Amino acid sequence: xxxxxxxxxxxxxxxxxxxxxxxxxxxxxxxxxxxxxxxxxxxxxxxxxxxxxxxxxxxxxxxxxxxxxxxxxxxxxxxxxxxxxxxxxxxxxxxxxxxxxxxxxxxxxxxxxxxxxxxxxxxxxxxxxxxxxxxxxxxxxxxxxxxxxxxxxxxxxxxxxxxxxxxxxxxxxxxxxxxxxxxxxxxxxxxxxxxxxxxxxxxxxxxxxxxxxxxxxxxxxxxxxxxxxxxxxxxxxxxxxxxxxxxxxxxxxxxxxxxxxxxxxxxxxxxxxxxxxxxxxxxxxxxxxxxxxxxxxxxxxxxxxxxxxxxxxxxxxxxxxxxxxxxxxxxxxxxxxxxxxxxxxxxxxxxxxxxxxxxxxxxxxxxxxxxxxxxxxxxxxxxxxxxxxxxxxxxxxxxxxxxxxxxxxxxxxxxxxxxxxxxxxxxxxxxxxxxxxxxxxxxxxxxxxxxxxxxxxxxxxxxxxxxxxxxxxxxxxxxxxxxxxxxxxxxxxxxxxxxxxxxxxxxxxxxx
Numbered sequence: 001x002x003x004x005x006x007x008x009x010x011x012x013x014x015x016x017x018x019x020x021x022x023x024x025x026x027x028x029x030x031x032x033x034x035x036x037x038x039x040x041x042x043x044x045x046x047x048x049x050x051x052x053x054x055x056x057x058x059x060x061x062x063x064x065x066x067x068x069x070x071x072x073x074x075x076x077x078x079x080x081x082x083x084x085x086x087x088x089x090x091x092x093x094x095x096x097x098x099x100x101x102x103x104x105x106x107x108x109x110x111x112x113x114x115x116x117x118x119x120x121x122x123x124x125x126x127x128x129x130x131x132x133x134x135x136x137x138x139x140x141x142x143x144x145x146x147x148x149x150x151x152x153x154x155x156x157x158x159x160x161x162x163x164x165x166x167x168x169x170x171x172x173x174x175x176x177x178x179x180x181x182x183x184x185x186x187x188x189x190x191x192x193x194x195x196x197x198x199x200x201x202x203x204x205x206x207x208x209x210x211x212x213x214x215x216x217x218x219x220x221x222x223x224x225x226x227x228x229x230x231x232x233x234x235x236x237x238x239x240x241x242x243x244x245x246x247x248x249x250x251x252x253x254x255x256x257x258x259x260x261x262x263x264x265x266x267x268x269x270x271x272x273x274x275x276x277x278x279x280x281x282x283x284x285x286x287x288x289x290x291x292x293x294x295x296x297x298x299x300x301x302x303x304x305x306x307x308x309x310x311x312x313x314x315x316x317x318x319x320x321x322x323x324x325x326x327x328x329x330x331x332x333x334x335x336x337x338x339x340x341x342x343x344x345x346x347x348x349x350x351x352x353x354x355x356x357x358x359x360x361x362x363x364x365x366x367x368x369x370x371x372x373x374x375x376x377x378x379x380x381x382x383x384x385x386x387x388x389x390x391x392x393x394x395x396x397x398x399x400x401x402x403x404x405x406x407x408x409x410x411x412x413x414x415x416x417x418x419x420x421x422x423x424x425x426x427x428x429x430x431x432x433x434x435x436x437x438x439x440x441x442x443x444x445x446x447x448x449x450x451x452x453x454x455x456x457x458x459x460x461x462x463x464x465x466x467x468x469x470x471x472x473x474x475x476x477x478x479x480x481x482x483x484x485x486x487x488x489x490x491x492x493x494x495x496x497x498x499x500x501x502x503x504x505x506x507x508x509x510x511x512x
Contacts, residue, residue, distance in 0.1 A: 007050065014049075018065070019065055031058040034058075123195075124198050129206060132174075132210060141297060144217045146289070147163050163218070167215070171207075178203050212262055221268075227260065228264070299442075299451055312462075313477040314474040334417050339421050342402045342428060346394055352394070353391050358443055384440060384496055391433055395428075430482065438454060449492075452491075453491040454492075462484070465481065
């Protein structure tokens with residue numbers, strides 16, 4: 001056989017392998033990522049196929065499959081997930097964040113001396129927590145999503161390499177952010193140097209912690225992160241029982257969580273026996289990797305910016321009124337803490353709705369139906385409305401339970417607290433609806449539509465909250481949350497409906 005014939009046959013085999021790994025491709029970038037996951041480097045591609053790199057070959061294979069689809073392989077029936085199992089998994093995922101917040105809140109109320117920090121350490125540590133989630137939130141999403149992508153392709157070795165690259169990139173960004181924060185804090189005289197150093201230490205520790213927890217979420221083994229937090233909580237209790245101050249106990253507790261999480265990381269990439277174990281795994285082309293990662297990165301970053309925007313606006317207004325570097329009115333903080341507690345527990349409804357959305361779409365694609373596209377679009381629209389109903393019906397009872405219990409346990413609090421709770425609940429309910437829509441857009445392969453809606457909502461959140469908290473009262477920062485979440489809910493809902501009406505069948509077919 002001639003060299004040209006051999007090359008053409010090898011190319012046909014590669015196209016068939018890509019079609020088998022991913023029968024419905026999104027774009028040429030994803031095709032290039034799959035080719036790289038099969039072990040093809042630029043040098044091998046030039047030698048065997050004559051293409052300059054994986055990006056060029058990916059474009060060729062994508063076009064070949066788009067115009068001349070490979071012979072369909074009989075689909076393997078997916079393992080159906082029982083709704084009750086999906087619900088328990090969703091609750092377990094939400095408890096990772098809700099339980100630590102609940103325990104901290106209870107301890108602060110029942111034993112405030114156990115959480116009392118020395119000096120003025122409270123504001124720097126609060127800022128460290130918020131900014132660590134904002135800076136690392138995008139990397140958490142990127143690590144989890146890309147890791148799941150390569151694990152799904154049965155390439156744990158490649159998943160480990162990609163995850164390691166993103167972790168190193170996240171570490172560099174965190175160090176740069178810490179240096180910038182130190183300079184800004186010193187230049188504007190926000191805190192004295194000991195507290196600036198404390199902020200940087202806590203910020204870097206928490207960034208490493210959140211990103212490591214993102215690695216543990218790759219295989220959706222939800223018990224790993226709670227185990228790490230349980231060990232950290234035990235360390236906190238032991239240190240506190242010895243009479244040490246809360247600052248040392250918190251630092252040791254966070255360090256224990258990070259250590260316990262890091263020890264588990266190698267197990268995430270262990271070969272299960274169903275995956276290939278390549279001897280040499282090439283690192284994917286970074287342009288391909290980053291292109292597929294950017295929407296998830298911005299989603300994670302904008303999500304945590306949205307959560308803390310009202311607190312930053314309220315703190316800025318308090319600083320302008322009192323001259324203090326950072327702080328929240330106690331009643332506002334208590335009200336928004338209760339509202340955020342409701343949201344963290346209700347996040348299980350968002351997660352469960354996302355799982356049901358994917359499962360029902362998969363079932364809809366496999367069930368026989370009239371080839372009229374309008375019939376299929378109506379079916380997808382009903383699925384979307386059902387998911388939104390799940391989110392709302394999950395949020396309202398939890399808000400009622402949290403509000404009722406808080407009223408009974410905190411009877412002496414002023415009415416401003418409960419007004420703040422009610423406003424915060426409305427804002428977080430709208431946010432939950434918007435996030436459910438955003439995840440639906442990700443499932444429909446419209447990630448940038450989700451990012452666009454989140455960006456618009458965040459801008460409104462910051463603008464309205466900052467202006468009203470400065471012009472009227474710091475309590476009006478919560479109005480920014482409601483306004484921004486309303487914009488997010490409306491714009492994301494419109495984006496989902498538009499996607500379903502315009503090209504829902506194509507989007508869903510490439511997602512399933």
